Amino acid sequence: MDNRALFGMYFPGNSLIHRLDPRLKMVACFWFVVLVFFAHGWASNLLLIVLLLAVIRLSRVVFAKYWAGVRGLMGVILFTALIQALFSSGGTVYWQWGIMAVTSAGLVQAVLLMLRFFLIITGSTVITVTTTPLELADAIAALLKPLKVLHLPVNQLAMMLSIALRFVPTIMNEVTMIMNAQRARGVDFNSGSLLKRAKHLVPVLIPLFVAAFKRAEELAVAMEARGYDPNQPRTKYRQLHWQRRDSLALAVLVFVTLAFIGLRIWE
Amino acid sequence: MVEPAVEYAGLGFAYGADRWALRELSTTIPAGQLTALIGHTGSGKSTLMELTDGLLLPTSGTVTVFGQQITAATKKKELAPLRKKVGFVFQFPEHQLFADSVLADVMFGPQNLGANPTSAKEAATAALTRLGLPAALFDRSPFELSGGQQRRVALAGVLAMNPQLLILDEPTAGLDPTGQAELLSLITELKAQGLTIIMITHQMEQVARLADTVRVLDGGQLVFAGTPADLFAQPDLLAAHHLTPPAAVTFAKQLDWAAADPQPLTAATLAAQLAKQLKGGTGNG
Ligand SMILES: Nc1ncnc2c1ncn2[C@@H]1O[C@H](COP(=O)(O)OP(=O)(O)OP(=O)(O)O)[C@@H](O)[C@H]1O
Ligand SMILES: [Mg+2]
Numbered sequence: 001m002d003n004r005a006l007f008g009m010y011f012p013g014n015s016l017i018h019r020l021d022p023r024l025k026m027v028a029c030f031w032f033v034v035l036v037f038f039a040h041g042w043a044s045n046l047l048l049i050v051l052l053l054a055v056i057r058l059s060r061v062v063f064a065k066y067w068a069g070v071r072g073l074m075g076v077i078l079f080t081a082l083i084q085a086l087f088s089s090g091g092t093v094y095w096q097w098g099i100m101a102v103t104s105a106g107l108v109q110a111v112l113l114m115l116r117f118f119l120i121i122t123g124s125t126v127i128t129v130t131t132t133p134l135e136l137a138d139a140i141a142a143l144l145k146p147l148k149v150l151h152l153p154v155n156q157l158a159m160m161l162s163i164a165l166r167f168v169p170t171i172m173n174e175v176t177m178i179m180n181a182q183r184a185r186g187v188d189f190n191s192g193s194l195l196k197r198a199k200h201l202v203p204v205l206i207p208l209f210v211a212a213f214k215r216a217e218e219l220a221v222a223m224e225a226r227g228y229d230p231n232q233p234r235t236k237y238r239q240l241h242w243q244r245r246d247s248l249a250l251a252v253l254v255f256v257t258l259a260f261i262g263l264r265i266w267e
Numbered sequence: 268m269v270e271p272a273v274e275y276a277g278l279g280f281a282y283g284a285d286r287w288a289l290r291e292l293s294t295t296i297p298a299g300q301l302t303a304l305i306g307h308t309g310s311g312k313s314t315l316m317e318l319t320d321g322l323l324l325p326t327s328g329t330v331t332v333f334g335q336q337i338t339a340a341t342k343k344k345e346l347a348p349l350r351k352k353v354g355f356v357f358q359f360p361e362h363q364l365f366a367d368s369v370l371a372d373v374m375f376g377p378q379n380l381g382a383n384p385t386s387a388k389e390a391a392t393a394a395l396t397r398l399g400l401p402a403a404l405f406d407r408s409p410f411e412l413s414g415g416q417q418r419r420v421a422l423a424g425v426l427a428m429n430p431q432l433l434i435l436d437e438p439t440a441g442l443d444p445t446g447q448a449e450l451l452s453l454i455t456e457l458k459a460q461g462l463t464i465i466m467i468t469h470q471m472e473q474v475a476r477l478a479d480t481v482r483v484l485d486g487g488q489l490v491f492a493g494t495p496a497d498l499f500a501q502p503d504l505l506a507a508h509h510l511t512p513p514a515a516v517t518f519a520k521q522l523d524w525a526a527a528d529p530q531p532l533t534a535a536t537l538a539a540q541l542a543k544q545l546k547g548g549t550g551n552g
Binding site (some may be wrong): 180186188190207 | 350351362376
């Protein structure tokens with residue numbers, strides 16, 4: 001079992017996007033989300049769509065991967081858009097019933113909202129699809145570093161993050177195993193009232209916690225036995241190196257941002 | 268011919284789109300006997316057993332357990348009677364303990380099958396006694412027991428459901444030698460009481476000592492079905508499937524002891540035969 005099975009996301013590859021520095025990818029993704037929130041007109045949205053499509057193209061990942069991310073949240077997206085469409089006012093009224101009304105402004109709003117969802121979800125999917133969880137953890141740790149001046153235990157946080165990542169697949173495996181064992185003892189997880197189903201979680205969660213605590217203790221002992229000191233500065237095996245392509249990507253991002261601001265003023 | 272407890276016919280199973288764990292597997296498991304299921308790691312043993320307990324449904328082919336047929340189209344609801352007949356003891360079964368007391372944990376299975384508290388308690392007490400757990404431990408938390416005791420409680424939790432077929436996935440893994448020996452003699456007793464048992468194991472000594480028949484898997488396919496004696500008489504077959512014969516077999520072979528009849532499979536028979544020969548003074552080794 002590897003992390004891929006859990007996140008179900010990472011798509012191995014060697015494209016330009018895969019090779020970009022994960023720190024840059026994270027910052028860029030965050031920046032992209034900010035831009036999405038500032039995009040109100042068609043032109044600025046179109047710019048973001050083009051940017052996203054270009055990145056998707058460059059990542060050489062099958063489109064189905066991205067679509068899978070959106071599909072999972074389709075229910076929420078459609079529901080929110082429906083509310084937006086029914087309860088906004090302004091423009092031509094097409095249909096009215098009580099406080100509900102379908103208006104031209106409402107429809108525009110709903111479409112924009114859906115677009116925003118698509119952009120944000122797909123934008124973040126680019127990261128999870130092209131970056132291994134380990135790289136992501138390294139990037140988060142690196143980006144947190146400046147917070148050291150605020151006396152935040154950055155090293156410890158980074159260690160916690162990488163341990164958590166390491167054990168998520170193990171624990172997922174364990175859940176499957178315990179659930180199977182309890183199913184073999186006659187538990188039917190898929191039927192019964194809500195209360196009954198909640199009750200069925202007890203024979204899964206208790207063994208899971210027992211195992212997790214035991215494992216935590218063992219790991220702590222093993223780490224201390226090998227001289228781990230949380231307060232010492234740590235060197236890293238995997239180093240992140242800023243490359244020319246990263247500077248290039250950053251420049252592209254700056255240009256897109258400038259264009260975006262230009263479009264916003266023009267709109 | 269003994270009536271089969273389980274029959275696999277053209278059985279195939281794939282985890283997800285093209286990850287076949289089992290292919291075209293056909294064999295039977297005789298009732299009232301102990302069948303050892305062996306094979307290299309990843310050969311599909313656990314998968315086959317999960318199919319036998321209806322925890323997985325076949326991708327192709329059928330599994331027939333005591334007359335009940337399971338196919339890809341079997342509904343989840345139809346599996347309840349199957350679970351009553353099959354008891355599955357997973358690898359490291361102590362990981363499934365959760366209740367506040369030993370007794371409550373063992374009662375969990377029977378209660379899930381619809382037994383009322385009184386009869387569940389009876390079944391639980393009987394199972395715990397059968398496994399030789401002292402009554403003083405019944406009200407203790409299962410987490411306060413030793414590893415070997417925990418494993419017995421977990422085993423009791425399955426036996427209390429009164430299965431006709433007992434599946435054991437590497438039952439002695441992680442136990443100390445005494446605990447292993449105790450568990451193995453328990454298994455022998457259970458077999459003597461008429462239970463059909465399928466045991467997954469990596470230890471050929473156990474196969475030699477306990478098994479009536481053996482099934483060998485490799486790469487998701489059945490590569491041998493027969494008696495332990497037949498299997499261990501074929502060193503090439505063993506080597507081809509990454510299996511090592513029991514020490515007694517290797518030893519007898521190193522003695523170039525063709526005269527030994529029957530071929531000794533366990534250290535005990537080997538010692539007895541050697542002693543006899545040495546006393547008789549006709550050894551050729
Ligand atoms: N949940 C799963 N998802 C995907 N593949 C799996 C899963 N479980 C098992 N497999 C694969 O199916 C094959 C058979 O696995 P199985 O667990 O049945 O082997 P095994 O014979 O029990 O091995 P072991 O002796 O190590 O317990 C292996 O190649 C394994 O990688
Ligand atoms: Mg296994």
